[in-house]
Amino acid sequence: QQAAATPEATALVFQDQFISYETLNLRANQLAHYLLSEQHVTPETLIGVCSSRSVEMVVSILAILKAGGAYVPLDPDYPASRLSYMAADAGLKQVIGFGSGLAVAEALMREQAGHAIDIATLALDDYPQHNPALDDISSDSLAYVIYTSGSTGQPKGVQLIHQGAVNLAHNQQARFGTCADSKVLQFA
Numbered sequence: 001q002q003a004a005a006t007p008e009a010t011a012l013v014f015q016d017q018f019i020s021y022e023t024l025n026l027r028a029n030q031l032a033h034y035l036l037s038e039q040h041v042t043p044e045t046l047i048g049v050c051s052s053r054s055v056e057m058v059v060s061i062l063a064i065l066k067a068g069g070a071y072v073p074l075d076p077d078y079p080a081s082r083l084s085y086m087a088a089d090a091g092l093k094q095v096i097g098f099g100s101g102l103a104v105a106e107a108l109m110r111e112q113a114g115h116a117i118d119i120a121t122l123a124l125d126d127y128p129q130h131n132p133a134l135d136d137i138s139s140d141s142l143a144y145v146i147y148t149s150g151s152t153g154q155p156k157g158v159q160l161i162h163q164g165a166v167n168l169a170h171n172q173q174a175r176f177g178t179c180a181d182s183k184v185l186q187f188a
Contacts, residue, residue: 007033033127048095050074076101139163
């Protein structure tokens with residue numbers, strides 16, 4: 001919706017990169033179409049994202065959601081044993097990697113007999129730029145799985161649905177009066 005309403009407005013700032021809503025949307029759409037056609041993503045398919053903070057990380061997360069999947073964030077700086085446990089526990093068969101996360105994604109997918117996706121080398125221009133048509137996704141559909149710290153043993157995967165993110169955005173708008181020009185720092 002925001003990409004259609006204000007396509008040239010800045011959606012994402014990372015270091016010296018300023019990405020418009022239109023550009024972010026088009027890149028995410030192309031990756032989503034790749035995931036649907038080449039990786040056969042179906043609703044609520046769990047896909048790992050192993051990347052340090054980057055534009056590509058945000059594009060990957062949006063693309064997974066647009067394809068109907070659910071993402072599992074994997075910090076490439078975590079110990080290998082923790083990442084292996086998380087990948088196995090989530091049953092990951094695809095992990096998108098970028099930067100330092102690519103080698104980690106490749107190692108994890110060798111263990112899981114899955115596919116590491118190098119977002120930097122994909123020929124995304126070969127895929128459509130329009131929003132994928134998905135009829136099977138609702139506010140109750142799985143959006144992502146986040147793993148707890150594991151302070152009581154192994155980390156636990158907590159499943160969160162789309163409605164939670166929608167509620168957060170609406171609450172921030174109502175409580176803080178955020179608008180199109182607002183900048184929000186989100187942390188937990």
